Amino acid sequence: MDDLLAEFVAETREMLGALAGEIVAWEANPDDRARLDTIFRFVHTVKGNCGFFDFPQLESLSHAAEDALADVRAGRRQADSRLVDAVLAVLDRIGVMIGEIERGEPLSEAADDVLIAALAGELDEGDRAIAQIGGVQHSSATPAAEQRTIRLPVDLIDQVMSGVSEMVLARNDLARRMQVLGADTGLEAPFARLSALIAEVRDAITRTRMRRIEGLFATFPRLVRDLSAELGKQVFVEIENGEVELDREMIELIRDPLLHIIRNAVDHGVEAPADRLAAGKREAGMLTISARQSGNTIHIGIMDDGRGIDVDKLAAKAIAAGTHTPEQVAAMSREEKIELIYEAGLSTAESVTAISGRGVGMDVVRANIEKFGGTLEIESLPGEGTRFLICVPLTLSILPSLTVEAGGQTFAVPRSYVEEIVSTAGGNLEFAQIGERRYVTFRDRRLACISLGDALGLERNDDPALFVILRLGWGDLYALEVDRIFDHHELVIKPLSPGIMRSGLFVGCTQLDDGTPVLVLDVAAIGYGAGIPRELHRPSAITAHAAPRVEREGLRVILFRALDGERRAIAMSVVEQVERAGAGAVRRPGPDAQVVLGEEILPLAGVPAGAELPERITVLRLCEGFERIAYAAREVIDIATLDGVLKRVNGQTQVVGVTMIDGETAELVDCHALFAGQVAQTGGHGALTCRLDGDETWMRNFLAPIIEAAGYRIVAEGPADIAFVEGDLADEDECEARKAIRLRSAPGPADGSDSIYRYDRAALMAALLRAGEELAA
Amino acid sequence: MNEMLLVVMLAGRRAVIPAVVVNSVIELGEVTPVPQTALHIAGLAALRSRPLTLIDCALSLGLDREPTDRRSCRAVVVEHEGHLYGLMVEAADDIVAAHAEPGPLGADPGPGWSRVACGRVETEAGALPYLDIAALIAGPEEALAA
Numbered sequence: 001m002d003d004l005l006a007e008f009v010a011e012t013r014e015m016l017g018a019l020a021g022e023i024v025a026w027e028a029n030p031d032d033r034a035r036l037d038t039i040f041r042f043v044h045t046v047k048g049n050c051g052f053f054d055f056p057q058l059e060s061l062s063h064a065a066e067d068a069l070a071d072v073r074a075g076r077r078q079a080d081s082r083l084v085d086a087v088l089a090v091l092d093r094i095g096v097m098i099g100e101i102e103r104g105e106p107l108s109e110a111a112d113d114v115l116i117a118a119l120a121g122e123l124d125e126g127d128r129a130i131a132q133i134g135g136v137q138h139s140s141a142t143p144a145a146e147q148r149t150i151r152l153p154v155d156l157i158d159q160v161m162s163g164v165s166e167m168v169l170a171r172n173d174l175a176r177r178m179q180v181l182g183a184d185t186g187l188e189a190p191f192a193r194l195s196a197l198i199a200e201v202r203d204a205i206t207r208t209r210m211r212r213i214e215g216l217f218a219t220f221p222r223l224v225r226d227l228s229a230e231l232g233k234q235v236f237v238e239i240e241n242g243e244v245e246l247d248r249e250m251i252e253l254i255r256d257p258l259l260h261i262i263r264n265a266v267d268h269g270v271e272a273p274a275d276r277l278a279a280g281k282r283e284a285g286m287l288t289i290s291a292r293q294s295g296n297t298i299h300i301g302i303m304d305d306g307r308g309i310d311v312d313k314l315a316a317k318a319i320a321a322g323t324h325t326p327e328q329v330a331a332m333s334r335e336e337k338i339e340l341i342y343e344a345g346l347s348t349a350e351s352v353t354a355i356s357g358r359g360v361g362m363d364v365v366r367a368n369i370e371k372f373g374g375t376l377e378i379e380s381l382p383g384e385g386t387r388f389l390i391c392v393p394l395t396l397s398i399l400p401s402l403t404v405e406a407g408g409q410t411f412a413v414p415r416s417y418v419e420e421i422v423s424t425a426g427g428n429l430e431f432a433q434i435g436e437r438r439y440v441t442f443r444d445r446r447l448a449c450i451s452l453g454d455a456l457g458l459e460r461n462d463d464p465a466l467f468v469i470l471r472l473g474w475g476d477l478y479a480l481e482v483d484r485i486f487d488h489h490e491l492v493i494k495p496l497s498p499g500i501m502r503s504g505l506f507v508g509c510t511q512l513d514d515g516t517p518v519l520v521l522d523v524a525a526i527g528y529g530a531g532i533p534r535e536l537h538r539p540s541a542i543t544a545h546a547a548p549r550v551e552r553e554g555l556r557v558i559l560f561r562a563l564d565g566e567r568r569a570i571a572m573s574v575v576e577q578v579e580r581a582g583a584g585a586v587r588r589p590g591p592d593a594q595v596v597l598g599e600e601i602l603p604l605a606g607v608p609a610g611a612e613l614p615e616r617i618t619v620l621r622l623c624e625g626f627e628r629i630a631y632a633a634r635e636v637i638d639i640a641t642l643d644g645v646l647k648r649v650n651g652q653t654q655v656v657g658v659t660m661i662d663g664e665t666a667e668l669v670d671c672h673a674l675f676a677g678q679v680a681q682t683g684g685h686g687a688l689t690c691r692l693d694g695d696e697t698w699m700r701n702f703l704a705p706i707i708e709a710a711g712y713r714i715v716a717e718g719p720a721d722i723a724f725v726e727g728d729l730a731d732e733d734e735c736e737a738r739k740a741i742r743l744r745s746a747p748g749p750a751d752g753s754d755s756i757y758r759y760d761r762a763a764l765m766a767a768l769l770r771a772g773e774e775l776a777a
Numbered sequence: 778m779n780e781m782l783l784v785v786m787l788a789g790r791r792a793v794i795p796a797v798v799v800n801s802v803i804e805l806g807e808v809t810p811v812p813q814t815a816l817h818i819a820g821l822a823a824l825r826s827r828p829l830t831l832i833d834c835a836l837s838l839g840l841d842r843e844p845t846d847r848r849s850c851r852a853v854v855v856e857h858e859g860h861l862y863g864l865m866v867e868a869a870d871d872i873v874a875a876h877a878e879p880g881p882l883g884a885d886p887g888p889g890w891s892r893v894a895c896g897r898v899e900t901e902a903g904a905l906p907y908l909d910i911a912a913l914i915a916g917p918e919e920a921l922a923a
Contacts, residue, residue, distance in 0.1 A: 162826065458812055500814050503812075503814045506811075511826060
């Protein structure tokens, strides 16, 4: 959080600095629309960030300034000198507050309410002086911020980076020549050292520029949670980051546009729970944020399943604002009307809220994205949702790729698109032929096949043996037929000349180790170009036509398919985030599995011992208090309310019971056991030890899990703190334990001894607890 | 100062390219063909770590001409709008000094030539057409579309 705060401070300070000149110019000419817009955007951004960081004073101040400026923008108010003074005082006051935030001091009390009143135009001439005080304070209160980092021009880093790339090629060339010379040239050792050094430098210089987009995305679930709580909505966030790395600079640039879009989606897109139920949707809205890399472009998708954009309202606003005539609007298609959202000052929101304010949204967002060469696309279906697709360029990116061959030529496919590789070699692929189109069955779906050779106008192999299953941005899958698959590479992508880009089939070019140029395929263009239908992947679309659900009381759960294929449910309140992870991120599959998510290593539950992991798994990140656990799943199915009878099951330690959801059984995950198990594990060697003497199978399978869950460490033999003994098996003397708990297999009253019936769980746990306490005392 | 010019041979005729824009003149090694692209784009090669888009100048002059022989040709490396191009010509040996500024072409020099040459220049080696690099790169299809 501290990092974010520091970034917020640095960003605000930078914007204030850049604004200094604008303010003076605006003061000289308050009618200057462009300057007004710049200042408006600033206070809007500050306000937005405040909502995230919880600085109510700063937020109310910037909101007031935004209100006043919006009135001026809309022509409801004149920018008189009094307003200009008040706005300037607010900007100065923001500068003071930022200084205080940076130094970690509490925000000073100042006459903010007077400032706000002055902005609202409620003060007479005499109070103006007070408003100006805010400005006077500022000059003395802002010390120069100390910088512990240096800023470098990106050009310089680019230059070093391209130098390093050349070094790698020179080294490869050298390696080839050394091979020709044969062994014992005496150069091997220095060459190995050189190679290692180059690799090191390359890594370092790459790191200076790249950062995982995860760091940015990680802040979104919290943001959405707070926003939706404030608005009385339920919004569930799914994040799929595809391990995308992005230029630091680019991450900074997309942060604000993304925040704006997410705020808008939660505020205006997703409906209130009652409206959603009335529309036959699930009560909780779904917001999907995904990132994918494709050559020199990063695609970031933000998709909600809300009400969609009300184009008629947009059109009416455009007419009312005088930017379009009714005739012009009448002639527009739905897509063109959606484009109206980019017109400055238009918004469909009925009410002005603290969250996304008024229509500052899309015109500013698009301007900011286009400023650095990106694009913003909006698609929206009424009642079904809206999806935003941001494409930002990424020069000099390192792209993990798969190299394939078709028609005798080598091409690279960005790995982020590759879902799986399947081959006919096993003989278990099922094909269908519809006209000229071949289909292959993959995980119960018939996927259209596209021959890469065909698509590129090269030689076509009529008997393809290898298919690369590709997943395009929104869940559209197809199978690409190739002749050979070579290898995975980390490739440096270079832009192609416009003449070659015109074909639309390639996104860039790269070089293999021997220096040969290789074209990188634009798999989306190839897929759609060959007629793969664009299916809008809208989770709500399936349920939209079902009968409206009755409001139900009960536990809100996320329904998912576990790795072993079972349908399971888990309480929604413990699920912090849903992510996708590669199988490579999972360590030691089995009961002690761990998963690497970003920079965190979390224990991973839900992985059966010896399980074959699919290439990509869905990970539910669970959080309760200070403990975090990940739960592995194949996929998330739905969000549901538990209202059925919970039938207990015996013998399963991670499941509370089985219930019916939507006519099918689902197991409810025992969150208590999950977290208890985790606490026990982190307890490590300090925990009390426990030995089990007796019917080994029963002890190990039935008793051991609950004892472990209670925080004890099981030892196979030797001395232990506590021993469980089957009543008729051994004497206490032989137990070599400080405490013994005797169990008996017959129910009914104890026959004189202090033994406990082995299925009397309450008494058993009480005895264990008592023993533990006595030992600890 | 008189401008220095590189004399190249394309489609059996001599022409000049301003020497100042020429990065280097190379012989071609491996060429990666580019499917589904304009005919005069002969493929991709690499100049150290940068991709080089190869332009067959003969085809750029007119698609009905003989393609330049990849093995015997020279590629004149130029940078145009941030990208590197290799202009494939039959020969590129001489550098000559111009006697004067390039002037108008004069009589129609024939199909293709009027598009790729933007003027005529008097040099030590006689009067030669002065090539327009942008037009060579754009190729004949671009001209048709325009």
